[in-house]
Amino acid sequence: MGRYLVTGVAGFIGSALAKRLISNGDEVVTIDNLSTGYQSNIPDGVTFINGDCGDLNVYDKIANLSFDAIFHIAGQSSGEISFDDPIYDIKTNAESTLLLLKYSMKIGCKRLIFASTMSVYGVKPDCPINEDENCKPESFYGVAKLASENYLRIYQQYGVHSTSLRLFNVYGPGQNMKNLKQGMVSIFLAQMLKNKHIHVKGSPDRYRDFIHVDDVVEAFIRCLNIEKSKGLAINIATGKKTLVSEIVETMVSTQKENITVNYEGGTPGDIHGIYADISLMNDVLGEWKKVDLHDGIKSMVNSYL
Ligand SMILES: NC(=O)c1ccc[n+]([C@@H]2O[C@H](COP(=O)([O-])OP(=O)(O)OC[C@H]3O[C@@H](n4cnc5c(N)ncnc54)[C@H](O)[C@@H]3O)[C@@H](O)[C@H]2O)c1
Structure with a gap:
């Protein structure tokens, strides 16, 4: 049993992940600003902090807690909205990651797993794309997520071990x-x-490349116990x-x-x-x-x- 901070539990992927953790007997705390999520999605048993991950003050409310890991799922996930308001997008998708990293260091949490996206890649040829590909995002959304991946990479040297899961099209x-x-x-x-x-x-x-939300949750959970997933960006897809x-x-x-x-x-x-x-995903997380x-x-x- 562990205690986890899962941001964005009022949303689609966050709520599915929280349900799985709660059913495993784990304790879950969430920060969600209800911008696209609903309070009714938050499973029973989750401690809900109504606030924005991009607001420094929100972390005061959980300053005395400790977590085995942080799953950073909150964020806006529409390329279209990122064009309507790129500043909002970078606040919610990049600034929030920086604040969470600072918070992780402050409370001594050494593990952070991040919901990144295939949108970091940009235009690519018609063949399976692996993680070594050059990333040239075509949307502001992809730019902000890639910035977050880079913040995570830099914070590795301060002892916060992270994994960026590059989710492809999630449905369910x-x-x-x-x-x-x-x-x-x-x-x-x-x-x-x-x-x-x-x-x-x-x-x-x-x-x-469409992947079911249950398989995405499985990938997040597997990361927790797999040492070699630390420091990596991994495609989460079906191939x-x-x-x-x-x-x-x-x-x-x-x-x-x-x-x-x-x-x-x-x-x-x-x-x-x-x-x-998905060779890296299969190799690191195992197949299912x-x-x-x-x-x-x-x-x-x-x-x-
Ligand atoms: N759904 C997909 O296909 C997909 C693909 C790639 C990546 N992702 C990423 O996965 C994550 C979850 O996506 P989803 O489909 O569940 O979206 P969602 O909109 O259903 O859930 C996002 C949740 O985060 C909350 N939120 C947004 N910004 C916040 C902030 N600044 N502070 C606190 N809470 C905030 C929302 O209220 C919502 O509850 C997002 O970061 C998204 O970019 C999703």
């Missing part, structure tokens, strides 16, 4: 269906259920290239009614396609059976019906 139950600027699968699903129509911003032949049209078709196939689809426009900073080389994409999408649709 609990994804925010009201935020239509964040999360490809949830955006399509929300439109389908509400309007019987899916408007995809961008072409059907774009491709991504499978999936077309956007395949996601849409799988979703539509779950419905008896006629669903219309159109592909039009685009989103700033959106890249045509990326999927992961991942949720099948079609099964995962179907059960996600059912969970919302």
Whole structure:
């Protein structure tokens, strides 16, 4: 049993991780500003500090606690929003990491696991992308996450051992269906259920690497006990290239009614396609059976019906 600070537990990934820790008998404290999360998502048993990870004063409220590790999950995760307000994005996605690192040092917490993103890579050729690739993000969001990865790298020398998990496209139950600027699968699903129509911003032949939230949680938990994950940035993905049209078709196939689809426009900073080389993930975290994409999408649709 341990005690963990998990930021962002009112959100999609943070709440899933907190549920798993609580069910293991661990103690969880969270900081969340409820900007995109909901208090109702916070599992019973979690100590909730309503505040912003980018606000120095929030750390006074937990100054006397000690933690076995910090999972830094809070942040805004929309490339589109990062173009609307790059200053907000860097505050929430980079400044908050610096403050958490300072806090870790102050309380003597030596382990921090960070929710980074595949958006750090930018435009890449049509082949599996590994962690040695040059990072040239195309969105402000990717820039801020890459800055955080670098802050973590620098703090290694002060004894805070970190791991950056570069999450690819995460989907699954609990994804925010009201935020239509964040999360490809949830955006399509929300439109389908509400309007019987899916408007995809961008072409059907774009491709991504979709990973179920349960597998993402598994990766976070495994990091805790794997010494060789310290100091690394690791892709968290399935290694499978999936077309956007395949996601849409799988979703539509779950419905008896006629669903219309159109592909039009685009989103700033959106890249045509990326999927992961997961050799490092397999080597460091070990292999496990991942949720099948079609099964995962179907059960996600059912969970919302
Ligand atoms: N969902 C994905 O596909 C994906 C992919 C790559 C990386 N990520 C990263 O994973 C993390 C979690 O993503 P998610 O999909 O669960 O998003 P989410 O919006 O559902 O959850 C984020 C949570 O963090 C909180 N939050 C945001 N900024 C905060 C701040 N400054 N201080 C305190 N709380 C704050 C929000 O209120 C929310 O509860 C994010 O950092 C995101 O960038 C997500």
